[in-house]
Amino acid sequence: MPNYKYAAKDMKGRALSGTLEAANRQEAMNILARQDILIISLIEAKAKVKEAAAGISQKKVKLDDLVVFARQLATMVEAGITLVSALDILSQQTETREFRSIILDVRDRVEAGSSLSDAVAKYSSVFSGLFVNMIKAGEASGSLDVILDRVAEYMEKTNGLQKKMRSALMYPLAVASIALIVTLFLLWRVIPVFKEIYSGFGAELPRPTQILIIISDSLGKYLFLGIGVIAMAVIAANSYIRTERGRLFVDKALLNLPVFGILFKKVAVGKFTRTLSTLLKSGVPILTALEIVSKTSGNKAVEEALEKVRSNVREGENISEPLAKSRIFPVMVTRMVSVGEKSGELEKMLSKVADFYDGEVEAAVAGLTSLIEPLIIVFLGLVLGTIVICMFLPIFKLTSIIGA
Numbered sequence: 328m329p330n331y332k333y334a335a336k337d338m339k340g341r342a343l344s345g346t347l348e349a350a351n352r353q354e355a356m357n358i359l360a361r362q363d364i365l366i367i368s369l370i371e372a373k374a375k376v377k378e379a380a381a382g383i384s385q386k387k388v389k390l391d392d393l394v395v396f397a398r399q400l401a402t403m404v405e406a407g408i409t410l411v412s413a414l415d416i417l418s419q420q421t422e423t424r425e426f427r428s429i430i431l432d433v434r435d436r437v438e439a440g441s442s443l444s445d446a447v448a449k450y451s452s453v454f455s456g457l458f459v460n461m462i463k464a465g466e467a468s469g470s471l472d473v474i475l476d477r478v479a480e481y482m483e484k485t486n487g488l489q490k491k492m493r494s495a496l497m498y499p500l501a502v503a504s505i506a507l508i509v510t511l512f513l514l515w516r517v518i519p520v521f522k523e524i525y526s527g528f529g530a531e532l533p534r535p536t537q538i539l540i541i542i543s544d545s546l547g548k549y550l551f552l553g554i555g556v557i558a559m560a561v562i563a564a565n566s567y568i569r570t571e572r573g574r575l576f577v578d579k580a581l582l583n584l585p586v587f588g589i590l591f592k593k594v595a596v597g598k599f600t601r602t603l604s605t606l607l608k609s610g611v612p613i614l615t616a617l618e619i620v621s622k623t624s625g626n627k628a629v630e631e632a633l634e635k636v637r638s639n640v641r642e643g644e645n646i647s648e649p650l651a652k653s654r655i656f657p658v659m660v661t662r663m664v665s666v667g668e669k670s671g672e673l674e675k676m677l678s679k680v681a682d683f684y685d686g687e688v689e690a691a692v693a694g695l696t697s698l699i700e701p702l703i704i705v706f707l708g709l710v711l712g713t714i715v716i717c718m719f720l721p722i723f724k725l726t727s728i729i730g731a
Contacts, residue, residue: 331355334367334412342407367408368416388426388453390486394479396421396430397458401475411438429453442466456619457481457602464610474609481605485598488685491692492594496587498696502703506710513714515550518543521718533720571627578627582655590691595629596660597684604677614641629655646673 331352335343343364349355352369359366396417403413414434421427429450436446444463447454458478465474522540525532532540546553567573581591599620606616614637621633632653639649647665650656660680667676 331369332412332415333359333369334408334416335359335364336367337365338363342409342412344409344412368412368419370415370419388423388429390482390489392421392423392426393453393458394482394486396426397475397479397482401472401479404475405472410443426453443471455623457606457623460611460615460619461606461609468610477605477609481601484601484681484685488594488597488688491688492590494692494696499699499703502707506703506707510710510714511546513711514539514543514546518714518718519547525721533717533724535717536720539714539717575627575631578629582626582628586695590688590695591626592655593684593687593691595624595626596656597681597688599624599629599633599656600660600677600684601681604674604681607674607677613646617646632656 330346330348332346333344333355337343347355347358349358355369356366359369399417399420400413403416404410408416411434414430414437418427418430418434421430432449433443433446436449437443442463444459444466447462448459461474461478462471465471468474518539522543525536568577582588582595584591602620602623603616606619607613611619617633617637617640621630621637624630624633632650632655635653636646636649640646645665645668647661647668650664651658651661663676663680664673667673670676
């Protein structure tokens with residue numbers, strides 16, 4: 328007969344969990360009901376998932392799924408449900424097959440005696456160093472539910488910041504892509520039709536029209552060659568970016584861009600302060616916290632600067648001094664960090680800075696969106712308008728000759 332795992336509460340509200348043998352699910356429910364037990368979950372016990380040991384699915388899991396996982400796990404742990412039962416319930420509620428397999432394996436490891444932090448650490452591509460170390464701090468302090476709530480809150484704010492960045496970048500990219508496609512279509516398909524019409528005029532075409540026709544002819548002849556060259560350039564650039572030197576060069580360039588550089592820098596500062604504040608508040612040692620912050624910064628230039636900060640802190644310096652030397656972090660940030668160190672409330676100061684920069688990013692995104700929209704419209708008008716005028720110039724010239 329199959330075994331069934333259950334999570335339940337007795338009449339006094341105490342959490343219970345265990346396994347029982349029954350012919351089917353209904354019989355298992357009847358057995359528990361006769362014991363005056365309130366059933367929370369009842370699932371058939373299956374063979375242990377061996378996927379992680381075999382190196383299965385190290386695919387990325389959506390940040391939204393991780394937020395829900397951390398939030399619900401915190402609620403269940405706070406309610407007194409055992410970790411094994413809570414993970415069992417979450418595996419049943421998760422819609423993503425890969426994430427369900429991971430949760431089941433984590434459950435099996437915990438059930439076998441492993442700590443939750445060690446179990447999730449096996450999936451480094453899913454659970455970040457920040458996630459693992461905060462859980463480890465929660466286990467050590469006996470406040471796992473509080474730490475899990477804090478992790479969920481951090482990920483929610485990080486996710487919100489990423490969405491704001493995407494919204495700021497996607498609109499101009501989408502419009503620019505459409506403009507490029509329309510322009511190429513006009514040059515490749517429409518202008519050759521006008522060329523055929525004008526070839527019967529027997530008169531010299533205006534210079535702008537001649538230039539446009541030459542561009543159109545060149546596009547028709549070398550289109551596929553051009554696509555091949557662009558593809559090779561993209562592959563070469565991608566290979567360069569994958570190197571340490573290439574990524575550092577690109578990340579530094581992003582921080583120094585004329586318009587978007589300010590936004591990227593604000594995002595980097597906001598993420599740094601939010602992450603460090605969350606880690607310190609959860610009891611993670613400062614050197615470990617700085618190592619995690621540097622690796623999760625998302626920018627090689629920032630990571631390099633934070634590694635230097637960590638090295639200086641290990642030698643006995645304060646955080647604020649090497650931060651100021653990096654020239655990446657604004658004066659306000661370094662001053663507030665210095666005040667936080669002197670007052671013993673560093674995590675509180677960092678949290679305030681993070682909140683401030685979240686607001687700054689939101690305002691910057693709104694400002695960029697409102698600025699970029701008219702600029703793109705003007706650019707489209709100039710490009711498409713120039714093409715149309717160039718193609719109709721011979722008609723205008725012919726009309727003026729006839730009128731004379």
